[in-house]
Amino acid sequence: MAQRVLVTGGTGFVGGWTIVELLRRGYAVRTTVRSAAREADVRAAVGTQIAPDGLEFALADLTADAGWDTAAADCDAVLHIASPLGNGGDDESLIAAAQGGTLRVLAAAARAGVKRVVMTSSTAACTPAKPLERAIDENDWTDPEQKDLAAYRKSKLLAEKAAWDFIAGAPQTQLTTILPGAIFGPVLTREHLGSVGIIQRLLDGQPPALPRLGFNITDVRDLAELHIKAMETPQAAGQRYIALGESLWYGEVAQALKERLGEKAAKVPTAAMPDLVAKGLAVASPQMKALLPLLGRTQKFSTDKARAELGFAPRPARDTVADCGASLVD
Numbered sequence: 404m405a406q407r408v409l410v411t412g413g414t415g416f417v418g419g420w421t422i423v424e425l426l427r428r429g430y431a432v433r434t435t436v437r438s439a440a441r442e443a444d445v446r447a448a449v450g451t452q453i454a455p456d457g458l459e460f461a462l463a464d465l466t467a468d469a470g471w472d473t474a475a476a477d478c479d480a481v482l483h484i485a486s487p488l489g490n491g492g493d494d495e496s497l498i499a500a501a502q503g504g505t506l507r508v509l510a511a512a513a514r515a516g517v518k519r520v521v522m523t524s525s526t527a528a529c530t531p532a533k534p535l536e537r538a539i540d541e542n543d544w545t546d547p548e549q550k551d552l553a554a555y556r557k558s559k560l561l562a563e564k565a566a567w568d569f570i571a572g573a574p575q576t577q578l579t580t581i582l583p584g585a586i587f588g589p590v591l592t593r594e595h596l597g598s599v600g601i602i603q604r605l606l607d608g609q610p611p612a613l614p615r616l617g618f619n620i621t622d623v624r625d626l627a628e629l630h631i632k633a634m635e636t637p638q639a640a641g642q643r644y645i646a647l648g649e650s651l652w653y654g655e656v657a658q659a660l661k662e663r664l665g666e667k668a669a670k671v672p673t674a675a676m677p678d679l680v681a682k683g684l685a686v687a688s689p690q691m692k693a694l695l696p697l698l699g700r701t702q703k704f705s706t707d708k709a710r711a712e713l714g715f716a717p718r719p720a721r722d723t724v725a726d727c728g729a730s731l732v733d
Contacts, residue, residue, distance in 0.1 A: 407431040408634070409478040409517075411508055412485025413445045413460070416599060417523060419591040420627040421482055423452045428631065433459035435474050435485065448591035465504025471511035480634045481512045483522040486562065488597060494554035501558035502565045509566060513573040519640065520570075521633045523626075524563040524580040526619060526645060526704060527556035532696070538703040541582070541643040553693035577640035579633040583626050584619030584647045584704075587723050589730035602727045605657055605671045612676035613653040614691070615699045620648050622723040625715070632713040644709040648717030650701070656724050663725035667732045 408425055412418040413434030425432045426449070436442060442460045449455040463470035465485060475481060485508075487500045505522065512520050529543045532550070545552070545560045552560075563580055570578040585598045596603065601618075604610070629646050633639045651659070654675060660668040678698060685692040709715035 405429055405431045406479040407433060407477055409461075409474055409481045409512075410434045411463075411465075411474075411481070411483045414441050414448075414592075415485060415595045416590065416597050417586060417623055417626055418484045419445070419448050420588070420623045421484060421630055422449050422455075422458065423591075424624075424627040424631055426453050426455065426458070431457060431459070433461055433474065433478065435461050435463040435470070437462070437464045444592065444594070451591055465507065466500050468507060471507050472514060475508075475511040475515040475517060478512075478515060478517055479519075481508065481517050481520045482630050482634065483508045483520055484630070486523065486559065488555065488595075497554050498558045498561060501562040505562040505566050506569055509569045509573070509576070509578075513576045517576055519577045519579065519634055520566075521579045521581065521630050521639075522563065522566055523630070524582045524643070525556070525559035526582050526584045526647065527553075528560040528563045529582055529643075529645065529704075530702065534700060534702045538705040539645070540705040541645055541708055551692070551696050555693075579639045579641070580643045581626065581629055581633060582643060582645045583621035586621050586623050586626060587727040588623035589726045593731070599727060599731070602656070602660070602724065603731055605660060606668060606728060606731060608670035608672060610676070611672050612674040612680070613657060613672060614676040614681040614694070615678060616653050616694060616697055617650050617701060618653070618656060619650045619704060620720040620723055621646050622648060622718045622720075622726075625717045629709065629713060629715055632715075636713055638712060642708075642712070644713060644715070645704050645706050646709055646715065646717075647704050647706055648723065649720035651720050651724070655721075659721040659724040660728045663721070664728050664732065668728060 408430050410418055410421050422432050446455045461474035463474045487497050530545050657671050660671045685695045
């Protein structure tokens with residue numbers, strides 16, 4: 404009998420691709436949705452890549468206890484991918500949902516006797532306030548008291564710390580965490596786009612000028628595969644893995660779209676935004692204020708561990724960007 408894997412957040416960008424890759428490998432898959440009305444949407448999204456035969460659903464919400472024991476029952480592994488994005492919500496509620504939701508998932512997994520949980524964290528959880536002379540690796544952690552730390556970034560950090568603290572008291576369940584950057588790639592649906600919203604806005608001509616921001620890019624397909632490798636690899640237990648491909652500046656992302664998509668990317672801007680203008684916009688724009696600490700910043704991350712232990716081989720970042728843009732246009 405095929406192993407059953409629970410994927411949290413089946414309606415999400417990463418969750419959808421992870422379900423696709425699990426089904427391709429012959430796993431039995433169960434995923435969580437917050438409403439039964441969303442089951443058809445998930446089947447349709449997954450069905451663009453593979454027949455969703457046998458895909459199971461469980462009703463569960465990160466902010467409530469109900470449903471998680473049922474979701475985790477009879478599962479051999481859990482891939483905890485769901486995390487609130489906090490679009491327009493209260494910062495404290497966002498952090499509480501991410502942290503509390505992670506603990507609900509882990510507690511249910513432990514009660515169900517699940518052997519391995521792989522959790523999607525973020526490089527937001529391993530990035531010091533000031534650039535390091537060396538490459539950041541899995542031993543590094545973000546300071547939760549860092550000035551101007553955006554709520555979403557803080558939520559990913561505190562959720563991962565809570566996960567490791569919980570697992571220390573639940574030795575029967577193993578934990579692995581995956582730390583991606585800006586997640587791009589082809590979309591299965593236009594909902595819950597997360598980082599992909601950056602590409603959509605560029606295709607729409609926004610922002611009219613591009614601030615000096617860099618993106619450490621993770622392809623969603625590479626990320627889905629890495630979650631599965633982390634689940635399958637015995638020595639991945641108790642480990643963190645940074646999952647990044649190449650780094651591109653905002654302008655380079657725009658250039659890749661224009662070069663690969665031609666007229667379909669006619670609205671993509673190319674003008675550079677002076678740093679002084681970006682700092683002025685931060686006064687009125689919460690989004691720009693959150694990004695301000697990253698303005699002009701370059702920082703190397705080491706992916707040596709993921710490459711050596713899990714065979715991580717990321718796609719070229721320009722291919723990821725182009726595939727993402729093409730899927731949005733189509």
